[in-house]
Amino acid sequence: MSERPQGAGSSNQIRLRKLATDGRLTEYAMAAPADDRALLVSAAYEITWPIVFGRVTRRVELARGHLACYSSIRHLADECLDGFHDDVEAVVEDLLTHSTKPIINLEAWITSRLNAATVDAYRRRRGQRGALQRPRLPKWLAEAVGNDPWLTELATQILVWVGVDATAGAAIWPLDSWSQRRAAITGDQSGSDAATVAREIEFVLRAMRRKHEWFTQYVEEPQGRKQPPIGGGVYLADHDIGDQAMPTTARDDVDDGRLMELAATAVDVIAHRLAQGEDITTIAAEVVKKVFCLGTGAGDIDRAPLEGRTDDEQISTFMTDPAVIQRIIDAVHSIAALQGSTTT
Incomplete structure (x- = not known):
């Protein structure tokens, strides 16, 4: 009997669940014609996206301080929405690739593999961008920043940032979230502002440039592949105030x-x-x-007085x-x- 669907929507979810229960989902998905596989992918997407948002996306957005993104998919910023879709696609691909044994509780099985599926896909995307797949701070760089706890953390965050799709609006670096992280690590609440972090970023980048080839390969080139800042701003490197945007948006x-x-x-x-x-x-x-x-x-920091x-x-x-x-x-x-x- 043919297993091609007679309808769409929930009927395809039922069919996917039956294949998973029988332990034949991967076998069927690999042999299915393109249009049939597309229906399975759509059904898998409908099943997995609520799990990904609840278990992965919300945790990430809360850590970033994106309260609106945390609250609802409808409120995800563009770059956060892109990351959400990347994670869902990774989980769907994992489901269709590794469902080789009977799965009784599909949602529980998907949840158990969330971390492995999303982390592996994340590392692959970093590798495609040319960034370090597992950012680790070289000993020479830690010594160059004096083994300072905050500066070594900042250097690690720079290595992470250049390899992800996320952008920081009209800025090059996520100064606000890094300011909060600085305050948490140093205990310096009043001194952990965007201007201070911008100066420290410049200091860390200068330390990184001591190894020119390393810097070019793992920082400069991956950063150059990121989406340009919103508004196509022109950036001026100023060692007193850090990278400052001259936005072209109204x-x-x-x-x-x-x-x-x-x-x-x-x-x-x-x-x-x-x-x-x-x-x-x-x-x-x-x-x-x-x-x-x-x-x-x-x-209002970029506005003229009054x-x-x-x-x-x-x-x-x-x-x-x-x-x-x-x-x-x-x-x-x-x-x-x-x-x-x-x-x-």
Whole structure:
């Protein structure tokens, strides 16, 4: 009897699960015609993506400090979404390649192989980029930075960063997340800012350049294969302030993007606290004020004096108006209702 599908969607998932239960999924997938294999891949994707997002993506995004990306697939930034798809594709390929024995609980089997599948694929992608597959700090480089705990960690992070697809928006390096890491390692909260980390990156890069061929092969060339920073900015190396972008994107577009990300974060925080049983009339104003009005000012560092945004001041004023608060409450209820309808 032919095992080619009579329908699509869930019927292909049922067929895939039956093949896995019988221990014949890999055998069938390897021999299947291209169009039939594509249907199996699609069914496998539908089964695996929730597992990958819940077990891999959210952990990664939380470690990066990407709260919006952590909250929902809908909020994944472009580079984070690319990484998510890479991981799902790796897990799907692993499923179709290694399902040679009967699998009773498919989700549990996939979960047990998540780390191996995604790490192996990650290393292959790094190798294709020309970066070190397993970044390790050479002894000579550790000595060149004085075996300093933070600087050796920063050097390792540079080796990791040049080999991944992720970008840092309009910057070359993820200064904000590395500033947080610096604070955690050194205990220097006030001194761990983007400008300090930028200067330290330049120091580490100078140390790396002592081995010219090594630097070219494992840092310069892999970094050159990364997607250009958003906005196609022109970068000027300044040893006093680090690499600074001269963005070509419109300022309003940048501001709108920041506000959209903050709004997504506010909605998710409110939804989470609602799920904990808190009263929306109590938390709406509090969350919006915290999310929008307690920034560090890093977003305005590239502006001329007196040209900074005044959104936080306007929002603080608006939040004293009961009508504004009620509109926020209504909007959250509408979003929650929409999300509920799309998951049923």
